[in-house]
Amino acid sequence: MCDTLWTKQNQYSVLLKNSDRSVNEPNLVIFAPSGPPRGQVECTYISIPDPKEHHAILLVKPSWIWGAEMGINEYGVSIGNEAVFTKSKNKKTPSLIGMDFIRLALERTKTAKQASEEIIRLLLEYGQGGNCTFDRTFYYDNSYIIADKEEAYILETAGKEYSLKKVEQCANISNRLSLDNFAQKHTEPIITFFSGSKSRMDMGTENLKKIETHDLEQYFNILRLHTTTQEKAIKNGTSTSICMHVGILKDHSTGSMVSIVNDKTITVWITGSSSPCLSIFKPLYFNPTGEFVVPPCFTNEQESLEYWLKREKLNRLIYTNNIDLNEWMQKAKTLEKEFIEEDRKLTSQNASHSELVEFSKRCSQKEEDLVNEYIDKINAFDYKKLPRYWSKKSKNLGKNVFERELWKRKG
Numbered sequence: 001m002c003d004t005l006w007t008k009q010n011q012y013s014v015l016l017k018n019s020d021r022s023v024n025e026p027n028l029v030i031f032a033p034s035g036p037p038r039g040q041v042e043c044t045y046i047s048i049p050d051p052k053e054h055h056a057i058l059l060v061k062p063s064w065i066w067g068a069e070m071g072i073n074e075y076g077v078s079i080g081n082e083a084v085f086t087k088s089k090n091k092k093t094p095s096l097i098g099m100d101f102i103r104l105a106l107e108r109t110k111t112a113k114q115a116s117e118e119i120i121r122l123l124l125e126y127g128q129g130g131n132c133t134f135d136r137t138f139y140y141d142n143s144y145i146i147a148d149k150e151e152a153y154i155l156e157t158a159g160k161e162y163s164l165k166k167v168e169q170c171a172n173i174s175n176r177l178s179l180d181n182f183a184q185k186h187t188e189p190i191i192t193f194f195s196g197s198k199s200r201m202d203m204g205t206e207n208l209k210k211i212e213t214h215d216l217e218q219y220f221n222i223l224r225l226h227t228t229t230q231e232k233a234i235k236n237g238t239s240t241s242i243c244m245h246v247g248i249l250k251d252h253s254t255g256s257m258v259s260i261v262n263d264k265t266i267t268v269w270i271t272g273s274s275s276p277c278l279s280i281f282k283p284l285y286f287n288p289t290g291e292f293v294v295p296p297c298f299t300n301e302q303e304s305l306e307y308w309l310k311r312e313k314l315n316r317l318i319y320t321n322n323i324d325l326n327e328w329m330q331k332a333k334t335l336e337k338e339f340i341e342e343d344r345k346l347t348s349q350n351a352s353h354s355e356l357v358e359f360s361k362r363c364s365q366k367e368e369d370l371v372n373e374y375i376d377k378i379n380a381f382d383y384k385k386l387p388r389y390w391s392k393k394s395k396n397l398g399k400n401v402f403e404r405e406l407w408k409r410k411g
Helices: 098-108 112-126 180-186 189-194 197-210 216-223 230-236 301-319 325-348 353-372 375-379 388-394 406-410
Strands: 003-009 012-022 027-032 039-042 047-050 057-062 070-073 078-084 141-147 152-158 161-167 170-173 251-261 266-270 282-285
Touching: 003 078, 003 141, 003 197, 012 057, 012 070, 012 078, 012 141, 012 216, 027 251, 027 301, 057 098, 057 251, 070 098, 070 251, 078 098, 078 152, 078 251, 098 112, 098 141, 112 141, 112 152, 112 161, 141 170, 152 170, 152 180, 161 180, 170 197, 197 216, 216 251, 216 266, 216 325, 230 325, 282 325, 282 353, 301 353, 301 375, 301 388, 325 353, 353 375
Parallel strands: none
Antiparallel strands: 003 012, 003 170, 012 251, 027 057, 039 047, 057 070, 070 078, 078 141, 141 152, 152 161, 251 266, 266 282
């Protein structure tokens, strides 16, 4: 379960997304440079021809999947997807999955319109299908928000059928079809109802409409929204909050991204960790050469995994009261506010790209220093000492996370 939102504020095009996945499923932040045609490209389940040069991209991706739940390319095209539950058939037949479509579109296109058309072309040629879940079987179709600095689209799919709509000012998708006639025809009502998507979609729309000017804190806070207090959400779980904590649906917000595009810069604020309500957003100032790459972004998936796991152990110690929640939140909020204020200052001064990258490096190091204040507890992390649920889940944390076959990941 996930939420993807978009808004146009002044000259800024802003895409916001939480990736809600299995609680043990790492969400990696990866930069891939541009390159020549590969001839064939091995996607998650199938190989397809790859005759075109591919653009530089930043992805936030489940560790075992070739594609990504969200990402952006060097031209400022940004895409996020949602699982949607439809009456279509053949979902179990391995083909391209929603995350593959995102990566292929980002690699191949320069505008939101082109990206929409590329996803539709690939959908009609290959269809969609295959298991999309880390530790169990779960099959679904996909919807997308596809944006660039000028415009944005909602694309909804059911098998090889689709509906595309250009949107103005703001848009919000969750785990349900929303384009009227298409939704009426294709929605599978039971899973859609129990996904909690209506509550999350209403919550997102309400808060998007409250934004009157470009404001980083408001963007981050939308991805941190709960239907109850933070303490109760962590303790009891919630599927109806945009910041999802593992509960009856077994899903959990495992990665978060806010991309901001205008005529001058492409800025991506990333947590590189689960639970945005606990995490600190750090800025990355994208350029195609990869000079901006500092943690939480990596070119190596193993390094990205280690970064995510370190923060995941910290979060689980907070969930289980081994680290004081209020103490951590006070420190994290103070540091993130410092990042926001400095970004605002540099932006107003028209700072050079090299100055922005140096600032990004400082943010990365300061967040790392804060996490390292708890390094003794992180290094002593012992799943056997955690409460029953977290002990059971943490036993396999970080194991077999790159395996494509489900039985190997579960084994």
